[in-house]
Amino acid sequence: HPLGPQVAPLTSSELPALAPPDPEHDRYCLAWAETNGSKTGKVPGSRLTNRVDGPYTTTFDVVLARGVHTAADLLAHRVRLAGGLGEPADRILFAPAGAGQSAARARLTVIHTDPVAQVRYFTAPRVHDGTIQGVGRAVDGTGEVDVVMWNDSGTVPTMIVGSTGGGKSGATNILTTAALSTGVLNLLYADPKGNSSTALAARARIAVIGKTNVLALPRLIGAILDARARIAAQAGADLIFPSRDVPGWMFLHDEYSFVAHDPTTAALWTETVNTVRALGVWVVGCNQSQGQAAWGGDHARSAFASQVIAFRTNSKSSSDLVPGLVFDPNELPLDDARPRRPIPGMAVHAHLDAPVRWDWLPSDADATRMTATGRPAPELTVSTAFDRYFTQPDLHPLDTAAITTVLGPAINGRWQIGGPAATHHLNHNTSTAAAAVGRGDTGARGVLPPGPVVRRAPWGSRSTTAGPAATSSLPPVQTEVLALIQGGTTTTADLVAAATASKAAVHDALDTLIRSRRIARVARGRYQPTTVAAPAAPAEPGSTS
Known part of the structure; x- marks a missing residue:
């Protein structure tokens, strides 16, 4: 190339993008035809086509034999089909085809570069219009994942399941931090196990600790919901949303399986979850399992299942138990240590094609271990996040009246039943005032009776x-x-x-x-x-x- 004045500079040539291999030479297409689509394969007569390469994934359309197989068959045999392709099971995803496409087509995603291999710490809640944003990242590189507290139809009851060590408690702490950072929600925390979260027990507006106390909770819940219905009636609204003027509630029920056997409790929470959508109450139920017995029956479980977040489960509970789970939580990846344990924070969200890795909010004990081993201390721990972002507003007067009727006046602005720092207690004896709450009877101007008229010891009295x-x-x-x-x-x-x-x-x-x-x-x-x-x-x- 000549050099000198007025000589055009040399420019690099632009090479065309590499075209995807022809199906006859594509290693995935060949492997599929030889194993999965063969006469002895799990989906005989099927083939791959329409390869698309992205920064993290390679995707194909799966063409299935008409009238023989559907996407459900691919999901049921995902691990074996991954073996047929010669890929790790956690790198293979299947999903139904897009809207309007044939039921005999599906989508295959092969993850070649893991976008969530590194832990990402939770540093601050992001909430917009009832949606908690960016709680985690999808493993297929499609971006961040949100959790909805309420939308135009009201609050969205939420189910969180997962075995010990999978990240269920960490996710719950993030959701609670974000929800209470809005300044429009108070927290009612029910912990039948008795030691699930001392940090939540000490900070919730109402904390009910211990199995016996949680079994006695239905009347208090009934009183609060009756008050919420009257708030809506006074506002002339069929649907109320949490706001500064009308604060709402987050009802967080930990370890639901501890009380699911009790028919009264199961019936109460089933009815509650099915009715609170319009009352500004966000119900979140946590459990070890998706099985019916852990929720007191299919009706109770389906009530919580409007939004499902499933961490790894030890039992083969199958995603078929809960509508919308495309990936079985039993198949979420394990780490390589011995014994092998779930990768913390890996979860399946209903109606999402790919698993999600949640951000990590370390506990105080986690932070201590990190410092002791020379690792940098995290920006936030559970306690510092709660202290920084919990902004529980003053209760609506009708809420206060309902709770006081059942439990008596608050102490330091809150009520704690059970646990080392208990301020109140529950019992099963009834009072006419508690009965009035259940019937909807009120005093003048629609205000709840200010105090109980006792026949026996008032329910909830100290x-x-x-x-x-x-x-x-x-x-x-x-x-x-x-x-x-x-x-x-x-x-x-x-x-x-x-x-x-x-x-x-x-x-x-x-x-x-x-x-x-x-x-x-x-x-x-x-x-x-x-x-x-x-x-x-x-x-x-x-x-x-």
């Missing part, structure tokens, strides 16, 4: 008595059973029929009350109250039958 005869220190089921016996209900069958608790809980309460000498067994299956401690007697065989 104890003001002490001594062996006081029942306020008893768990709710024992309190209820003792009150029934004192009121004249003395046989096992009548007690089971009259109590709000389950049959097994009533039997357990009877045995405990006998051991504590609060009641005596006068005949088989018949009891009477006692105020004088009697010498302990050996329990009869089949003591409560």
Whole structure:
């Protein structure tokens, strides 16, 4: 090339983009035809076509034999089909074809470069118009993933499932931080396990800790929902959204399987989840499993399943149990350590084709271990995130009245039932005021009655008595059973029929009350109250039958 004045500079030539290989020479197409599409393959007669290469993935259209297979067959045999292509199972994704395309077509994605291999820390909540934005990244490189708290149709009940260690608790902490950062939601936290999150228990507007207390929760929930319905009626609105003027609620129920066996509790939460969409209440239920038994039945599980986030499960629960899960959470990847454990933060979201890796919000213990091993301390931990972003507004007056009617006045602006720092307690005894809440009866100008008119000890009242005869220190089921016996209900069958608790809980309460000498067994299956401690007697065989 000549050099000198007025000589045009040399320019580089532009090479055309490489065309995708012809299907007859494409290694994926050949491997598919030889294994998966052969007579002995899982989808005989199928083939790959229309290859598209991207920065992270290579995609194909899968053409299936008409009337023989659909995309569901690809999803069911994803691991074996990945083996046929010679690829790791977690690098192969299948999804139904786009809208308007034949049911005999599907889409195959091969991930050749992992866009989420590195952990990304959660540094600040991003919330816009009821949507929590950018909680994680899709493994196929399609970008960030959001979680919806409410949309134009109201709040969106949300199910979070996953086995221990998969990232379920971390995701819940991120969602709670983001939700309460809006300044328009208060938190009601129910923890039947009793030790799931001390940070949430100490900060929630209402915290209900322990299995017995959570089983006694239905009346409080009923009172709050009745108040919410009256707020909507006063506003003349069929649908209310959380706002500065009308703050809403986040109902977070941890470890739901601990109470799912109780029919009263399961019925309450099923009805609640199906009705709160219009009342400005966002319900989030957490569980170890997708199975029906873990939710108290299919109706209860489907109520929570408007939005599903599933981390790895230990059991082969199958994505078919929950509509919208394209990828089975049992097949999410494991790390290479021994023993092999779920990769924290890997989850499947309903109606998304690819798994998602959630951002990481380390616990305080995680941060301590990181510092001890020479790694940089994270910008946020669970406690610092809660302290920085929890902005719970003042309650609506009707909410306050409903809660006070059931539990009594707040202490330091909150109510905690159970746990080391408990301020209130629940019991199963009823009051006319609590009954009025359930019926929707109100005082003047639609305000809830300011205080209970007591027939028995008011449900949820704090104890003001002490001594062996006081029942306020008893768990709710024992309190209820003792009150029934004192009121004249003395046989096992009548007690089971009259109590709000389950049959097994009533039997357990009877045995405990006998051991504590609060009641005596006068005949088989018949009891009477006692105020004088009697010498302990050996329990009869089949003591409560």
